[in-house]
Every structure is written in C-alpha cells, then in structure tokens.
Amino acid sequence: CCVCFEDECDDTNPFVYCDGPDCEVIVHRECYGLSKCPGKSDDWFCDRCEAVKENPKTIVACALCPDIRGAFRKLEHPLFGVEWTHIACAVWVPEVDIGNAQTISKITLDNVPLSAWKGRCGVCEEPMYAQYGASVKCSATSCDERFHVTC
Numbered sequence: 175c176c177v178c179f180e181d182e183c184d185d186t187n188p189f190v191y192c193d194g195p196d197c198e199v200i201v202h203r204e205c206y207g208l209s210k211c212p213g214k215s216d217d218w219f220c221d222r223c224e225a226v227k228e229n230p231k232t233i234v235a236c237a238l239c240p241d242i243r244g245a246f247r248k249l250e251h252p253l254f255g256v257e258w259t260h261i262a263c264a265v266w267v268p269e270v271d272i273g274n275a276q277t278i279s280k281i282t283l284d285n286v287p288l289s290a291w292k293g294r295c296g297v298c299e300e301p302m303y304a305q306y307g308a309s310v311k312c313s314a315t316s317c318d319e320r321f322h323v324t325c
Contacts, residue, residue: 176245177205177261194223199245206245206261207278222246222258237283238263238270239295239322240303250282259283266323267310283308290320297325 175181175189176199183189183202190211192199199220203211212218219227222234225248234246237256246258250273264270264281267290273280290308296319298304309320 192220193217241324293320
C-alpha cells in the first residue's frame with residue numbers, strides 16, 4: 175500500500191489498483207479514503223491520474239517531499255505553488271491537518287513548523303532533494319536525524 179506501506183490486505187480492507195497508464199498506485203480502500211471498492215468491471219483512477227486525464231499538462235508533485243510517485247491528494251490551499259501531497263506524507267507528518275479523515279481530504283499544511291521545512295533529509299542522496307519539503311525528526315530521543323516520510 176502506497177499509504178501505510180503494508181503488503182497484506184483482507185476482505186474488509188482490500189487493495190485497490192489504479193488503472194492509469196504507467197501508474198503504480200496500490201492502496202488499501204480505507205487508506206485512500208474510499209467508502210467502497212470499485213466494481214470488478216469498473217476502472218478506478220487515483221487522484222493524480224484523474225487530474226492528468228482532465229488536463230494532460232497537470233504537474234503533480236508533493237509539497238512535503240521530492241518523491242513524484244505514490245498516492246496523492248490535492249491540498250485545501252496550495253503551498254509555495256504546489257497543490258498536492260502524498261497521503262502517506264499527510265498521515266505521517268504529525269502537524270498536517272487532515273480535515274476529513276474518512277475521505278482523507280481537506281488537507282492543510284498550515285501547522286507544519288518552520289523546523290520541519292528547514293530540516294534536511296538525512297536519507298536523500300541528492301543535496302537538492304534533501305532540503306526540499308518538510309522532514310520529520312526521528313522519534314528516538316537521542317537522535318536528531320530528520321527525513322522525508324517517503325525516504
């Protein structure tokens with residue numbers, strides 16, 4: 175699952191696969207905020223693929239990390255000109271507000287502290303990417319390392 179990173183599912187929370195061309199999005203129904211699964215003969219497109227279908231010039235990038243793959247949701251208010259975030263980033267960056275937890279929508283980044291935006295990812299190999307977006311601090315009390323959720 176592109177959101178919780180688990181590789182198992184069950185009948186109550188099955189995997190849903192995006193039918194977009196070259197899309198690798200696989201999510202649990204609940205992790206993506208879907209009230210029900212698409213029918214077996216129905217195509218299902220993640221929000222990124224839907225946006226690109228409507229406007230092929232659409233650029234979908236995460237405001238919180240440099241990874242361009244994964245399951246995205248549109249932000250309630252664009253930040254620095256970026257209109258999207260990974261659901262995983264929204265869920266795992268503690269200060270992100272998910273206004274509607276059922277549908278994983280109405281996401282705002284207003285409460286993400288300056289320290290997260292200024293922190294450098296210690297996992298990114300490319301310096302340009304290490305300073306992009308917001309990083310989370312390691313939860314070990316003796317560690318000051320920061321990293322992007324997707325790293």
